[in-house]
Amino acid sequence: MARAIPLILFLLLAALLGFGLAWNNTHDQREVPSPLIDKPAPAFSLPVLNDATREFGSADLKGKPYLLNVFGSWCPSCVDEHPVLMRHAKELGVPLIGYNWKDDPADATAWLARFGNPYDVIVTDRVGRTAIDFGVYGAPETFLVDSNGKIRLKRIGPVTPEYVEKVLKPAVLALRSGMP
Amino acid sequence: MTRRDLLPLLLAMLLALLPLYGAAVQPLEFKDTAEEQRFQHLTRQLRCLVCQNQNLADSDAGLAGDLRREVFEQLRAGKSDDEIKQYLVSRYSQFVLYDPPLSGSTWLLWFGPLLALLVGAGVVTVIVRRRAANAATAPQTRGPAHEEEDW
Numbered sequence: 001m002a003r004a005i006p007l008i009l010f011l012l013l014a015a016l017l018g019f020g021l022a023w024n025n026t027h028d029q030r031e032v033p034s035p036l037i038d039k040p041a042p043a044f045s046l047p048v049l050n051d052a053t054r055e056f057g058s059a060d061l062k063g064k065p066y067l068l069n070v071f072g073s074w075c076p077s078c079v080d081e082h083p084v085l086m087r088h089a090k091e092l093g094v095p096l097i098g099y100n101w102k103d104d105p106a107d108a109t110a111w112l113a114r115f116g117n118p119y120d121v122i123v124t125d126r127v128g129r130t131a132i133d134f135g136v137y138g139a140p141e142t143f144l145v146d147s148n149g150k151i152r153l154k155r156i157g158p159v160t161p162e163y164v165e166k167v168l169k170p171a172v173l174a175l176r177s178g179m180p
Numbered sequence: 181m182t183r184r185d186l187l188p189l190l191l192a193m194l195l196a197l198l199p200l201y202g203a204a205v206q207p208l209e210f211k212d213t214a215e216e217q218r219f220q221h222l223t224r225q226l227r228c229l230v231c232q233n234q235n236l237a238d239s240d241a242g243l244a245g246d247l248r249r250e251v252f253e254q255l256r257a258g259k260s261d262d263e264i265k266q267y268l269v270s271r272y273s274q275f276v277l278y279d280p281p282l283s284g285s286t287w288l289l290w291f292g293p294l295l296a297l298l299v300g301a302g303v304v305t306v307i308v309r310r311r312a313a314n315a316a317t318a319p320q321t322r323g324p325a326h327e328e329e330d331w
Contacts, residue, residue, distance in 0.1 A: 030232060035273040102242055128246045135271040137229035137243055 034135050034154045041068075041145045042133035046123035049098075049105055056097075056121050058149065065175050066095045067168075068143040069119070069159075070131065072103040073111035075139040081158035085118040088164045092172050094144075098122035101131050101139055144168065146175050208252050215255070222261055223248060226268060227276050235278060 036042075045057030069085065071078040089096045098119035100108045105124055112122075125131065134143065135154075144153040153171055155163060210216035220237055226247070228239035236244050236251070247268070254264050268276045280286045 032229060032273055032275045035270060102246075128243070129250070131243075132246060132250055132271060135273075137272065 028157070031156050032137065034151070034156075036135055036151050037154060038150055038152070040149050041143065041151045042130065044123075044130040044133065046099075046125050046130060049100055049122040049124050050109060056123050061095070061097070061145070062149065063147055064095070065144070065146050065172070066097055067092065068097045068099055068134075068145065070099045070101050070134075070136050070139050070141040072101045072139050073107040074103060077158050078140045079115065081140050081160075082115045082118070084159050084161055084164065086116045088159075088161065088168075089118040092164070092168060094172055094175075095120040099130070100124040101136065102126060102128050144171055144175075208248065218261070219252060219255055222255070222264065223251060225278050226251070226265070227278055229272055229276065 041058060043058045045055045045059065048054040048056050067089075071081075085096065096119050098121070100122055103124065103126065108122070108124065134141075138156070140155075140158055142153075142155040142159050143151055146152050152175070153167065155167075159168070208219070210219065223237035224235050226236040228234045228236050228241055228244040228247075230241035230243050231239050234244075236247055251264055251268075254267065259267075265277065274280050274283075274286070280289065282290050
């Protein structure tokens with residue numbers, strides 16, 4: 001029996017290593033879970049892209065669910081995500097608000113002209129204070145806010161077709177059925 | 181010009197660039213050294229979320245700059261260090277703190293090493309006792325029967 005102990009220890013270590021590898025494959029170690037889930041979305045009011053006279057914000061969205069997508073023309077992953085938003089945003093049936101983060105409006109406009117515009121409204125924030133309020137630490141990030149103004153979901157990184165099907169669509173449906 | 185002459189020149193050029201680097205990282209204007217020290221002390225305890233193994237004071241990521249400005253403005257506005265930390269924790273979770281407080285989700289982090297030490301001490305005690313017992317029952321007769329203890 002005692003002779004088997006080193007082998008057992010080795011197998012335990014190997015199992016630990018295997019678990020670590022598998023865990024890292026399915027989990028993003030850099031992902032920081034948001035403490036804002038199920039908390040009220042922060043209030044914001046920001047200039048609309050290419051319309052300096054207009055501001056748009058949480059007051060205009062009061063009482064309806066919406067998606068807020070953080071993007072920037074400087075962000076390579078946003079280019080990967082963009083076709084997914086172009087194809088699936090309308091299927092979800094909730095307004096998609098673009099939050100143009102730390103970007104030059106001219107660059108953002110050129111970027112949208114090139115890749116298409118899936119957003120219902122786009123607000124711009126070069127300073128980035130609203131991003132801090134939302135706990136944004138990278139782009140793209142996407143928030144689902146319900147009709148009570150609570151943050152229900154946060155996607156860190158690009159929205160994928162699988163994420164739309166498996167998470168976003170059921171979540172939006174649940175919002176519908178939960179409404180009076 | 182020989183290589184030997186060139187080296188001090190290159191060094192001098194590099195050193196001349198140093199103030200530029202400092203200015204790029206820290207463009208804030210402090211009213212006195214006490215304020216600056218408090219700011220530096222605070223931002224060293226906060227984690228940059230973009231390059232996650234750097235603190236806010238050292239990181240030159242865009243978001244780190246925004247957060248430094250936010251910390252600076254709140255500090256100016258008379259908020260305490262704890263209030264500023266709480267402001268960031270409520271948005272970015274306890275992950276922003278380099279020194280996480282003891283709580284339900286961090287007890288393993290705090291006591292894990294101690295736990296491992298205790299388990300190790302237990303194993304050593306068991307082995308030592310067993311050897312002592314063996315030595316007492318069979319002194320100086322280290323034959324093949326005890327070989328398996330030698331690993």
